[in-house]
Amino acid sequence: MGAWHELPLWDDDTWDEAAPAEVASAIARPEPATVESVVVAEVPTESVSPGPCAGPLGVFDLETTGIDVRSDRIVSAHVGVLDASGAVIDARTWLADPGVEIPAGATAVHGITTERARTEGRPAAEVVAEVTATLRDLFAAGIPVVAYNAPFDFSLLKYEGIRHGVAPIESPSPVIDPLVVDKTYDRYRRGKRTLEVVAAHYSVALEGAHDAAADAIAAGRVAQAIAARFDLDVSAHDLHTQQVAWARAQAESLTEYFVRIGRLDADVDGSWPIR
Template sequence: MTWFLGRWAAFDLETTGVDVENDRIVTAAVHTRGGGLDDDGREWLADPGIEIPAEATAVHKISTEHAREHGAPAAEVVHDVTARLASHIVMGGAAVVGHNVSYDLTLLDRECRRHSLPTLYDRLDGHPLHVIDTRVLDQRAVPYRKRVSETQGARQLITLAQFYGVPWDDEAAHGCSYDAIAAAQVARRISTLAHMRRLDWPEHVRAERRVSFLPFRDLSLAELHDAQIEWAAEQAAGLEKHFRKTDPEARVDGTWPLHPWAEPTSEGAPA
C-alpha cells in the first residue's frame, strides 16, 4: 500500500519549552484520519508539575495557573497519550504524522521515562513505528525556499500551510489539535503533488528552485519512513555545516524520528 492511503495518527504537543530532555508536556493531541475509517480525536491538558515560562505561555496561551487548576496529573496524561498512540499503531496500523515530529516523539519518550512508564516503543509489541514528518518531506521537496520574513522561517508550519494551500488561522494556531490536523493536511497535499504532473502544480510551486516531489512517489509507508531517516540526517548535517561558520563546536542531532536516550549521570538526572 502506498504511504498516503493508510490510517494516520496526527500528533502534536505544546510544552514548557524546546529542550526535549528537560521540558514537559502541557497539552497533547492525537487525531486519526484516513484508511477508510471515521475521523477520531482526543486532546489532553496536563499540569506539568513545573512553572510554565512566560515565553511558552505566549505561544500556546496556557498559564501555570490554568494548567494547575484544570490539567490532569502529568503522569496520567503521559500514560494516556502514549497508550492511545500505541493503540492506533498496533490495532489500526496507523502512521504517526506531525511537523518536526521527532521533537514531539522524543519529548514524549523522556516524559515516559521521567514517570517510570513504558515508552511508546515498549508498548508496540514488535509492531513497526512508521512516521511521516512534514518538515523533513518539505525540506527534501523544496530545499531552497527562503525565509518569508525576519519573524517567519522557511520551515515553520504556517509557512508550509501557506505554500501547500492549507487554511491557517493565527488565533487557533499553536493549539495542539489545530497544529496536528494542519500537519496532516500538509502531508496529504505533499502526497497529492507527488502523484501529479509537474505541469499541473500551482505556479508558485513550480517557481521554486529545484523543487521535486518525485522522491515520494509510489513509496510504501515503510519505504518512506526509511528514506526520511536518510534525509533527516543529510538535512541536519547541512545545518550543522552552516552553524559551524560562526561556531566551530556547533552540533545538530540528525537522528530521526527519535533522538537516542542516554542514561543521565547522577548530576544530570532529570528533575
C-alpha cells in the same frame, strides 16, 4: 535557549538554507479554546490504505513548557486520525498539569497558563500514559502517524515517560514528518519552514497555530498535500526509512552551514524520528 544539538528550537521551527533557526515569536494569543477529550476510535487494520498519506492517517502534536526535550514538560497534547480527504475521524486532546511553572514565553506561544493547567489539567503521569498508549495502538494497527518535526514531540514524550514511569515508544514507526519530506522535495525554496509557513505554501488552513489539535490536524493535511503534489507512491514504511536518511543528510548540511559561519561548537543531531 536549547543547545545546538537540540535544534529546532520549537516544535515547528527550523532553519533554511540561508540562516539558522530563530526562537518562535512570543505572540499573545486570544483566550484559549476549551480543551475537549474525545476517545480515539479504533481503526480496523484492513482499512489502512497502501499509500503513505492516503488514510487513515494518525496525527500527533504537543505543546510544552519549553524547548528542551529532556527537561521540559507536556502542557497539552493531541492525537487524532484523518481520513483520505483530511477529515477528522476521531481525536483526543489532553490538558496536563505539568507539575512545574509554565514560563511566560511558553504561555505566549500556546496560551496556557500555569493557573489554568493546575485548575483544569489532569496529572501529568496520566496524560503521558494515555498519549503513549494511544500512539502505540495506532502503530500496532499499522497506521502511520504524522508529526511536524517529529524528533521534538516523540523525544519529549519519551523523556516524560521515563520521568513518570511510563514505558516509552522506543522506535515509533511508521512516522511521516512533513518538515523532512518538504525539505527533501523542495530543498531550495527560500524562507522559514515553520508549520504556519509550510501550511500556507501548500494551501492548508491553519487557524489557532500552537494549539495542539490545530497543529496536528494541519500537519496531517500538509503531509497529504505534499504526497499529492509530488505524487508519492511509496508505502508509509518505505517513506519512514527514507526519512531516516533524509533527516541525517539535512542535519549534516546544517552542521556544515554553521561551520561556514564560524559556529564551530554546533552539533546538530540528525537522529529521526526520536532522539
